[in-house]
Amino acid sequence: MTAQTVIRQVSQHVGQPVKIGCWVHNKRSSGKIQFLQLRDGTGYIQGVVVRSDVPEEVWDAAKSLTQESSLYVTGEIREEPRSQSGYEMTVTGIEIIHLTENYPITPKEHGIDFLMDHRHLWLRAPKQRAILVIRAQIISAIQNYFDENGFTLVDPPILTPSSCEGTTNLFHTKYFDEDAYLTQSGQLYMEAAAMALGKVYSFGPTFRAEKSKTRRHLIEFWMIEPEMAFVDHEESLRVQESFIAYVVQSVLDNCRKELETIGRDITKLEKIVGPFPRITYDDAIKFLNEQGYDIPWGEDFGAPHETAIAEKYETPVFITHYPTKIKAFYMKPDPTNPDVVLCADMIAPEGYGEIIGGSQRIDDPALLEERFTEHELSTEAYQWYLDLRKYGTVPHSGFGLGLERTVAWICGLDHVRETIPFPRMLYRLYP
Structure with a gap:
């Protein structure tokens, strides 16, 4: 059974499938693997989507995600010492809530007036x-x-x-x-x-x-x-x-x-x-x-x-x-x-x-x-x-x-x- 949880509490679910409501903070891809930087307000976790391990629709959904898009992500929590949080999620499912277009605050540098306006x-x-x-x-x-x-x-x-x-x-x-x-x-x-x-x-x-x-x-x-x-x-x-x-x-x-x-x-x-x-x-x-x-x-x-x-x-x-x-x-x-x-x-x-x-x-x-x-x-x-x-x-x-x-x-x-x-x-x- 998949438990719904928050990122702050993933340590309680190691080795278990969980569902988390979150936003995409950032993402990167190495071809056959997509790395989703996810946040839910309680913390941050990396979701790893491996093309060979998920259905095509899950892979395509991950590929379509943009900065600050909202989603429910399902996957298994595992310990990862190299991660800042100490944990990662192996993603098995993605349910997109909203795809964001042209999010104004990008990873580049912005002036303080721009940031205060936003x-x-x-x-x-x-x-x-x-x-x-x-x-x-x-x-x-x-x-x-x-x-x-x-x-x-x-x-x-x-x-x-x-x-x-x-x-x-x-x-x-x-x-x-x-x-x-x-x-x-x-x-x-x-x-x-x-x-x-x-x-x-x-x-x-x-x-x-x-x-x-x-x-x-x-x-x-x-x-x-x-x-x-x-x-x-x-x-x-x-x-x-x-x-x-x-x-x-x-x-x-x-x-x-x-x-x-x-x-x-x-x-x-x-x-x-x-x-x-x-x-x-x-x-x-x-x-x-x-x-x-x-x-x-x-x-x-x-x-x-x-x-x-x-x-x-x-x-x-x-x-x-x-x-x-x-x-x-x-x-x-x-x-x-x-x-x-x-x-x-x-x-x-x-x-x-x-x-x-x-x-x-x-x-x-x-x-x-x-x-x-x-x-x-x-x-x-x-x-x-x-x-x-x-x-x-x-x-x-x-x-x-x-x-x-x-x-x-x-x-x-x-x-x-x-x-x-x-x-x-x-x-x-x-x-």
Whole structure:
């Protein structure tokens, strides 16, 4: 009896006839033998069609197959050490579902604009498939880490009435007869959730209307934002390094083949073990000035500055205690030096920039009201946020991780556009 299976599970059917629904990734012929490179979304396998061993109609069907044609293929699975998967199929039957004509993405080189215009098809390429498998594993590891460490998943709203950090980079829409905006961050809502549940995290899309074309930026991206009641800045840093080490190890444990497909240097990922080094903003400024960068104290770091700092380390590095004036209004000042805040950015190695930003939040009701006044924020719009300090305020901390930058770093990609199935960028809303 012929079992229907998928390529990922062919090891369970060695010596047995199976049927697989698949597509033709590529094919070649040596005259009396046709070699079909087949894929089904779970993996790749070579199907070998020997002319003398199959009926004429099977041979002709194999001969007619074109790139990305769809079919059901029947055959016997055998071990093949020379194959990348370790297995091959001796084909005995072919049932063509659809013959493709003029598939646009051929094995030749294509420009990035062409590939992005055909992103719906480019996803089928081995490298793009591998990236999406790794992305899925990263998502799974993120959820597992928080679920195993006492966090509760909470979903903040995507539509918000206003933003405490200004509306210049927000997407505006109408909410019936009111103005509304697509969320830039769920953090403030997660602080409310933490006061109810203790340790929480959100995992959802965020939107930034920034006219940026750098390799690190997307208009629509996914954020993971944990918030923790009764947790100070120091403890939050320990959570962050434990979290990142866990995610990287999960990818190493479960995605070796995919990492190999994209050509990632695994030895660099194997070094991602905490604790991670830490430097203060003051030390970072001093280092950059010594390296010839003309950046005064009080300015934020750009991509070249972060890259220069990261080059000193083989693991992520924390830059802590940024100036109060360049950070968000809700960050708690350092009690020993109110000119800086209890915050940290985690900079990934290899030039991938900031992947986590976090801080201890202000828990003093009077100080938070002062910050609202200094930043000219609407107390009416965010009275609910001030209520969190008015009714049972506690020390609490949190951070946000950008999923796509993290995927780019773990995969070793040049640009974040390949880290998400359908990227939204400054001049790209199609497909």
